[in-house]
Amino acid sequence: MIRFQDVSKHYDSQTALRKVTFAVGRGEMVFITGPSGSGKSTLLKLIYRAEKADEGIIQVMDWTMNALKDSDVPLLRRHIGVVFQDFRLLDNCTVFDNVALALRIRGTQDRELKAKVFEALKLVNLRHKADSFPPALSGGEQQRIALARAIVAEPLIILADEPTGNVDPDTSAGIMRTFKDINARGTTILIATHNRELFRNTGRRVLRLDFGNLVGEEAA
Amino acid sequence: MGSSYALRFAVGSILREKWIYLLSVCTIASSLFFTALTVLLLVHVDSATRKLPQKFSVMVYLGESVSPEDRDKLVALVQKDSAVEKTVFISRDDALKELKSTLKDSAFLLEGIGENPLPDAIEIKFKSESFGPEAVERIKTAIKDMKGVQDVEYGEEFLSAVHALRKGLRTAGVAVAVLLIVGMLFVSYSTVKILFYRREREIETFKLLGATKRFIRTPFLIEGALIGSVGGIVSLAVLFALASVLVRQLSAAFPLLKVLSFPPGLAFALPLSGLLIGIGGAAIAIGRIRY
Ligand SMILES: Nc1ncnc2c1ncn2[C@@H]1O[C@H](COP(=O)(O)OP(=O)(O)O)[C@@H](O)[C@H]1O
Ligand SMILES: [Mg+2]
Numbered sequence: 001m002i003r004f005q006d007v008s009k010h011y012d013s014q015t016a017l018r019k020v021t022f023a024v025g026r027g028e029m030v031f032i033t034g035p036s037g038s039g040k041s042t043l044l045k046l047i048y049r050a051e052k053a054d055e056g057i058i059q060v061m062d063w064t065m066n067a068l069k070d071s072d073v074p075l076l077r078r079h080i081g082v083v084f085q086d087f088r089l090l091d092n093c094t095v096f097d098n099v100a101l102a103l104r105i106r107g108t109q110d111r112e113l114k115a116k117v118f119e120a121l122k123l124v125n126l127r128h129k130a131d132s133f134p135p136a137l138s139g140g141e142q143q144r145i146a147l148a149r150a151i152v153a154e155p156l157i158i159l160a161d162e163p164t165g166n167v168d169p170d171t172s173a174g175i176m177r178t179f180k181d182i183n184a185r186g187t188t189i190l191i192a193t194h195n196r197e198l199f200r201n202t203g204r205r206v207l208r209l210d211f212g213n214l215v216g217e218e219a220a
Numbered sequence: 221m222g223s224s225y226a227l228r229f230a231v232g233s234i235l236r237e238k239w240i241y242l243l244s245v246c247t248i249a250s251s252l253f254f255t256a257l258t259v260l261l262l263v264h265v266d267s268a269t270r271k272l273p274q275k276f277s278v279m280v281y282l283g284e285s286v287s288p289e290d291r292d293k294l295v296a297l298v299q300k301d302s303a304v305e306k307t308v309f310i311s312r313d314d315a316l317k318e319l320k321s322t323l324k325d326s327a328f329l330l331e332g333i334g335e336n337p338l339p340d341a342i343e344i345k346f347k348s349e350s351f352g353p354e355a356v357e358r359i360k361t362a363i364k365d366m367k368g369v370q371d372v373e374y375g376e377e378f379l380s381a382v383h384a385l386r387k388g389l390r391t392a393g394v395a396v397a398v399l400l401i402v403g404m405l406f407v408s409y410s411t412v413k414i415l416f417y418r419r420e421r422e423i424e425t426f427k428l429l430g431a432t433k434r435f436i437r438t439p440f441l442i443e444g445a446l447i448g449s450v451g452g453i454v455s456l457a458v459l460f461a462l463a464s465v466l467v468r469q470l471s472a473a474f475p476l477l478k479v480l481s482f483p484p485g486l487a488f489a490l491p492l493s494g495l496l497i498g499i500g501g502a503a504i505a506i507g508r509i510r511y
Contacts, residue, residue, distance in 0.1 A: 048428070049511070050428060070510065070511050073427075073511035074427075074430045074431060074432045074433075074511070075430070076430075077427075077428065077429065077430030078429075078430035079430075080430075082428065082429075084428070088421075088424075088425045088428065090422055090425065092232065092233070092236060092422075093232075101426075101429060102429055104225055104435075105426070105429050105430050105431045105432075105435060106430070110224075149429075
């Protein structure tokens with residue numbers, strides 16, 4: 001599903017990733033960990049083409065990133081659901097419209113759309129907040145809306161950047177349960193986190209980054 | 221973007237940024253208003269002056285001893301010119317009769333005159349589309365030295381003045397209209413540009429979620445179209461109100477105000493030009509979207 005071959009990424013003088021090689025198969029749920037600044041976000045951004053690699057080969061589904069045309073980027077991204085580290089919710093739109101956006105972008109008809117949005121909101125326990133606006137919600141609630149938007153269109157791949165960044169342990173457990181359920185349906189999931197508690201005793205693969213180097217792979 | 225959602229989205233952002241939009245609508249409305257006024261004035265001046273040529277004819281006065289052959293030669297030469305519609309021979313007797321009927325009650329003035337003092341004449345009538353100082357000059361040069369031609373008379377200076385006026389007005393009008401249209405494009409452009417910058421993060425999010433360029437552009441184009449067409453409708457309303465007030469109250473005293481008589485085509489032309497200018501400005505402002 002996802003393959004990195006000797007991938008390097010530099011920002012100006014800063015090296016964010018150095019010759020990283022790994023592969024994630026279809027239906028896997030894999031954690032990426034490492035201290036702050038180690039390159040986790042950059043790795044995810046390379047997958048949904050928010051950044052371009054300077055060296056190496058990246059393959060996502062049937063696309064080779066190096067050869068990906070500008071005009072194919074929207075299509076690639078519509079196969080991927082991203083929970084952004086900073087959520088990226090639209091403050092002027094209701095919770096419902098924020099989640100619905102992912103479907104509208106994919107051209108989903110209004111009839112289907114409503115049911116799907118409410119189902120996704122129910123999954124993150126925020127159905128009752130459908131008419132609220134994001135600024136009126138807590139950080140944890142905003143995070144769960146971002147999650148609902150990432151999963152609502154049932155993409156093949158879900159990328160989550162610190163999805164439990166600022167939530168309490170209970171909510172965090174709920175979010176992880178949601179990932180597990182979706183993964184059980186066959187969705188490939190990559191979760192970047194510096195919080196080791198998240199994958200302790202999950203038995204999942206963990207990729208460890210340090211200063212842009214992939215320093216190890218372990219089973220939690 | 222589904223069109224109803226795009227419309228809702230566009231209207232939502234218009235309401236949020238209502239002052240910017242209101243300002244843009246006013247600017248576009250007043251520019252369209254002045255453009256329409258300029259065009260109206262131009263059209264009326266043009267059609268008013270276009271009627272002049274029918275009244276215009278060149279009179280060729282003939283000498284007393286001119287032979288019918290010379291006259292025919294003259295007529296044949298004049299009629300060869302493509303600008304000439306027809307020639308009319310006016311005999312000195314006809315001319316006198318006409319003069320008498322024109323003077324009517326004052327015809328006694330002519331009683332003291334024993335012999336008819338008027339010469340024979342040929343009136344040259346021009347086709348309206350080819351009438352101009354050049355054509356008149358050409359005819360004059362061709363015939364003035366011919367046998368029997370005593371005098372060629374025409375409103376040379378008046379004619380040139382009318383033409384210069386018409387040309388000048390047309391140039392000035394087109395310049396004003398172009399200036400205003402460019403101005404309106406710029407207003408629409410900068411409004412959308414400002415909003416585009418303000419919503420940069422939002423647009424970035426759209427892109428990251430996999431939105432196509434069309435999906436991103438649609439609401440902005442709708443906003444541009446709304447600014448433009450509302451501006452057009454406002455200018456139409458103002459123009460219509462002004463025209464009806466002026467025509468009703470003042471046209472008796474100043475017939476020139478008939479210039480403001482209202483062509484029904486404007487009811488479509490103004491909102492439509494507003495719409496096109498709004499969409500055009502928005503399209504330029506959005507420019508290329510890159511991923
Ligand atoms: N847009 C950017 N411009 C410059 N440097 C960046 C940018 N994004 C990330 N970096 C740098 O790249 C390195 C890796 O960052 P990041 O991938 O965000 O790490 P993590 O998500 O693990 O905290 C850091 O040193 C960070 O400062
Ligand atoms: Mg990060």
